[in-house]
Amino acid sequence: MTQIAIASINTFGPSPKAIESPSEQLITLTYGQLQGLIEAAIQPLQAEIAQLREEINSLRTRTTSLESTLDLEITRVCVDIAYDRKRLAKLEHPTKEPGKTELSRAEKIERYLAARPNHQASFETLKGMLQINNVLLNQTIKILMDGSPGRYGVVKAPGDKRKRTLIMYPK
Numbered sequence: 001m002t003q004i005a006i007a008s009i010n011t012f013g014p015s016p017k018a019i020e021s022p023s024e025q026l027i028t029l030t031y032g033q034l035q036g037l038i039e040a041a042i043q044p045l046q047a048e049i050a051q052l053r054e055e056i057n058s059l060r061t062r063t064t065s066l067e068s069t070l071d072l073e074i075t076r077v078c079v080d081i082a083y084d085r086k087r088l089a090k091l092e093h094p095t096k097e098p099g100k101t102e103l104s105r106a107e108k109i110e111r112y113l114a115a116r117p118n119h120q121a122s123f124e125t126l127k128g129m130l131q132i133n134n135v136l137l138n139q140t141i142k143i144l145m146d147g148s149p150g151r152y153g154v155v156k157a158p159g160d161k162r163k164r165t166l167i168m169y170p171k
Contacts, residue, residue, distance in 0.1 A: 105136075109121075110144060112126070119168040121166055122166075123164050124163065141154070152167065153166075155167060
């Protein structure tokens, strides 16, 4: 029994034979056979490369389309924001149309300057004539100048640089 155990330990299976390694085996192929083997090995890779190229082109086309859509959307959002800002500015700072009182004051100043020989009057004189304060006088003069641009001007009085004078220019 010891001989069987020793024999099974020393040999794994049937007695070993001399095995040639694959590098020592000689294979003879013709040029056509070798070319066929290479083409058969390369063909699946070429098909996969062609498929990947098609997918890349498809992705490029889709990316370009998405980029143009994104640009259009960004432009639309920017335009919407600009319109919203305009609307908000109008709500925050509404343009106020002059009232009847302001327009009648502007007409009185116009008639007064037209009647004066030098077509000018100091702000103090205009305040006294209209019985108003500086703020209302400035608003009235602004309405007068906006209604007839280039026809009126404000200059400083020659004697006192702090005093201002409203002048009506000739037509």
